[in-house]
Amino acid sequence: HVQLVESGGESVQAGGSLTLTCVVSGVQSSKLCMGWFRQFPGKEREGLAAIASDGSTTYADSVKGRFTISKDNAENILYLQMNSLKPEDTAMYYCAARRSGGECYHNPSWFVDWGQGTQVTVS
DSSP, X not given: OOEEEEEOOOEEOTTOOEEEXXXXXXXXXXXXXXXXXXXXXXXXXXXXXXXXXXXXXXXXXXXXXTEEEEEETTTTEEEXXXXXXOGGGOEEEEEEEEESXXXXXXXXXXXXXXXXXXXXXXO
């Protein structure tokens, strides 16, 4: 059973940076397709980025060039580096995982295991 725990969310000024962390347990992260997602109040979850077991990545247009997804398989940790933050990036951020196999893309419906979320507020 995959367990995911996010951290790193906080309040920051517009233009600032944050790094979100997602600690993986229960399975080697090297065997997973993993992604970052966010959810605005009253809205459906939005896919931001995904990273496959081979390290290939996909990004939503809304964050391409500002956010970077990466994974440390030795430490079983997923990261999301967020730069040039905007007030409209304010949301609850989640990491998610699914077993590798097939395409790895930041579509929320493709993911099975989810963390509890971490709040990012940009003002």
